Amino acid sequence: MIAVSALGAAAIGATLALFFVANARLKSANTASARSATVSAAAFDVRAAVVSIDVALQQVVEEYNSKNLAQWRHASRSWEAPAAALERAASASNDQQERRAHALRSEIRSYIDDYGEPVVGIAKVSPAAVRSSVAHTEGTLRLDQIVTDTDSVARNSAVIAADRSAAAGRLADQATIAGIVALVLTPVLLILLGLWLARVVADPLRQTVTAASEVAAGNFDVRLNEGRRDEFGELARVFNTMTESLAVSRSELIERADSLERSERHKSELISMVSHEVRTPLASVLGFTRLLLERDLPEEDRRRYLGIVDAEATRLAALVSDFLDARLIEEGRFSLRREPFDLRSLVREQAEVTLGHDENHELELELPDEPLQIDGDRARLAQVVGNVLSNAVKYSPEGGTITVGAAEDQGHARVWIADEGTGIPPEHRGQLFQPFYRGDAAAAGIPGTGLGLAVSRRIVEAHEGRIGFDPLDRGTCFWFDLPLEAAAANGRR
Amino acid sequence: MAARTLRPLILICDDELPLRELVKAVLGDRYRYVEAEDVEQAQEVLKESKPEAIVLDVMLPGKSGLEFLSELRAKRRNKEIPVVVVSAWQSADDQRTALSAGADAFVGKPFDPKDLASVIEALIAA
Numbered sequence: 001m002i003a004v005s006a007l008g009a010a011a012i013g014a015t016l017a018l019f020f021v022a023n024a025r026l027k028s029a030n031t032a033s034a035r036s037a038t039v040s041a042a043a044f045d046v047r048a049a050v051v052s053i054d055v056a057l058q059q060v061v062e063e064y065n066s067k068n069l070a071q072w073r074h075a076s077r078s079w080e081a082p083a084a085a086l087e088r089a090a091s092a093s094n095d096q097q098e099r100r101a102h103a104l105r106s107e108i109r110s111y112i113d114d115y116g117e118p119v120v121g122i123a124k125v126s127p128a129a130v131r132s133s134v135a136h137t138e139g140t141l142r143l144d145q146i147v148t149d150t151d152s153v154a155r156n157s158a159v160i161a162a163d164r165s166a167a168a169g170r171l172a173d174q175a176t177i178a179g180i181v182a183l184v185l186t187p188v189l190l191i192l193l194g195l196w197l198a199r200v201v202a203d204p205l206r207q208t209v210t211a212a213s214e215v216a217a218g219n220f221d222v223r224l225n226e227g228r229r230d231e232f233g234e235l236a237r238v239f240n241t242m243t244e245s246l247a248v249s250r251s252e253l254i255e256r257a258d259s260l261e262r263s264e265r266h267k268s269e270l271i272s273m274v275s276h277e278v279r280t281p282l283a284s285v286l287g288f289t290r291l292l293l294e295r296d297l298p299e300e301d302r303r304r305y306l307g308i309v310d311a312e313a314t315r316l317a318a319l320v321s322d323f324l325d326a327r328l329i330e331e332g333r334f335s336l337r338r339e340p341f342d343l344r345s346l347v348r349e350q351a352e353v354t355l356g357h358d359e360n361h362e363l364e365l366e367l368p369d370e371p372l373q374i375d376g377d378r379a380r381l382a383q384v385v386g387n388v389l390s391n392a393v394k395y396s397p398e399g400g401t402i403t404v405g406a407a408e409d410q411g412h413a414r415v416w417i418a419d420e421g422t423g424i425p426p427e428h429r430g431q432l433f434q435p436f437y438r439g440d441a442a443a444a445g446i447p448g449t450g451l452g453l454a455v456s457r458r459i460v461e462a463h464e465g466r467i468g469f470d471p472l473d474r475g476t477c478f479w480f481d482l483p484l485e486a487a488a489a490n491g492r493r
Numbered sequence: 494m495a496a497r498t499l500r501p502l503i504l505i506c507d508d509e510l511p512l513r514e515l516v517k518a519v520l521g522d523r524y525r526y527v528e529a530e531d532v533e534q535a536q537e538v539l540k541e542s543k544p545e546a547i548v549l550d551v552m553l554p555g556k557s558g559l560e561f562l563s564e565l566r567a568k569r570r571n572k573e574i575p576v577v578v579v580s581a582w583q584s585a586d587d588q589r590t591a592l593s594a595g596a597d598a599f600v601g602k603p604f605d606p607k608d609l610a611s612v613i614e615a616l617i618a619a
Contacts, residue, residue, distance in 0.1 A: 272582070276552070279581035283602035284511035290606050291518055305518065308511045360554075397555040
């Protein structure tokens with residue numbers, strides 16, 4: 001942009017400079033011309049004075065008398081003023097002219113002193129002798145030379161003036177051509193400048209406006225070209241940084257909204273699950289109570305129905321306390337009652353409680369011969385095994401084998417429970433231990449609170465253990481590790 | 494009335510024993526009952542007998558009660574048997590889903606014994 005502007009300015013400046021120079025030259029040519037006229041006039045005066053000297057000398061030679069002598073004296077002095085004037089005028093032209101004018105003065109003086117005065121002296125004593133041809137010829141020659149030199153000074157002056165005038169004329173012609181060129185070039189340059197401005201300023205501006213509109217419409221993938229090294233390049237970089245951070249903020253907001261939505265969904269699923277779990281025993285309690293109140297029943301039926309009401313009310317109470325307990329554990333508000341015991345017996349017990357009456361599932365127990373002595377809260381760990389086992393049952397509705405095992409593994413006791421059930425889809429694996437997370441279970445109509453695994457993890461971690469799972473070709477294998485009693489005792493020492 | 498030697502047969506499909514007991518107690522000995530704990534058992538029952546009505550729970554282990562109902566309505570055999578869906582899931586949505594799956598009536602848990610009795614009577618009389 002600057003380069004093109006500078007080029008235009010330089011072209012116009014050069015044209016103007018040319019005009020100024022041409023004008024100065026013309027002035028100088030005028031001055032030279034005026035000087036040449038002065039020189040010519042002075043040369044004319046000198047020539048007239050020289051002619052007067054010659055005439056006066058001829059008269060003295062013709063007739064030597066006092067009148068002619070006085071004429072001669074006057075003429076031989078009156079040339080000096082015009083000669084000096086010529087020399088002054090010529091010196092203004094150049095050194096050569098000055099030298100010529102000076103030489104002319106010497107020539108005239110020499111003519112008077114070396115020829116005129118001797119001729120006058122001789123004419124006084126022998127007028128016939130000076131009329132001889134030799135002397136006459138010498139005088140004529142000298143005079144001719146003076147006249148020629150005088151003319152030469154005048155001519156030279158005229159030549160110099162003519163030269164200057166011609167040079168000034170040429171320059172003026174060039175200036176005129178340059179002016180015409182500038183006149184044609186300036187609008188062309190202006191048009192080019194306009195086009196260039198449009199490309200350099202308007203195009204990126206339009207691109208920026210388009211990109212900003214895209215961003216306003218929610219497309220954060222637009223990027224401006226950062227390649228330019230001017231203010232637009234900088235604008236593009238700032239714009240792109242802004243767009244990137246907008247995109248990041250938006251995805252964070254979406255992520256947060258999604259997570260809030262997920263947790264809201266979990267909560268509402270939990271509420272409906274709890275109300276379902278509560279309603280089922282409540283239906284028995286209310287139904288039988290109403291029957292007992294409204295109908296006259298035989299004693300045998302009355303007792304049986306009251307037994308069912310009692311059992312269902314107890315189940316209801318257990319459900320509520322389980323749920324509260326789960327919440328407390330999940331929030332970390334619980335303490336362990338540690339005691340040393342053999343993990344094998346706990347695993348065997350839980351497997352039999354859960355699967356003893358299950359005709360749908362096959363139980364396979366894999367327990368070592370040596371005891372797995374650990375130091376832990378037996379009731380809480382029974383809860384963990386129970387939770388994982390009941391999941392294994394719930395999530396393998398088609399039945400199959402449930403393998404329950406325990407073994408020593410590098411200073412730890414490992415317990416595993418593998419089912420041949422539906423397995424866990426990859427998208428749910430990351431959140432399995434999150435409280436209230438139930439994956440697709442609610443949609444599939446599988447009961448539960450989504451607290452079992454979250455609670456189990458809390459309990460295992462409180463025992464300095466780890467819990468996890470491995471997907472199997474068919475089903476899932478959940479496991480947890482607990483420090484063996486010896487290792488736990490060492491760890492505490 | 495005396496000519497009616499055989500009392501109507503009702504299939505109760507619910508995994509909760511107390512609930513099955515409750516339905517039987519509510520409806521009394523005017524009916525005969527056959528019980529199923531899940532869909533599989535219910536299908537077995539239908540192979541051997543033709544109940545006059547079905548009392549169906551929704552949340553069953555394995556296949557859900559509504560899946561069973563849809564399949565029943567799609568078959569040629571037994572498609573006319575009236576079905577009462579009894580469920581603890583009883584929002585407006587749940588009721589609509591049950592009815593669109595082919596239920597003739599919906600009773601929420603807990604229920605008033607009189608309501609269930611009158612619904613069954615009405616369905617069998619029709």
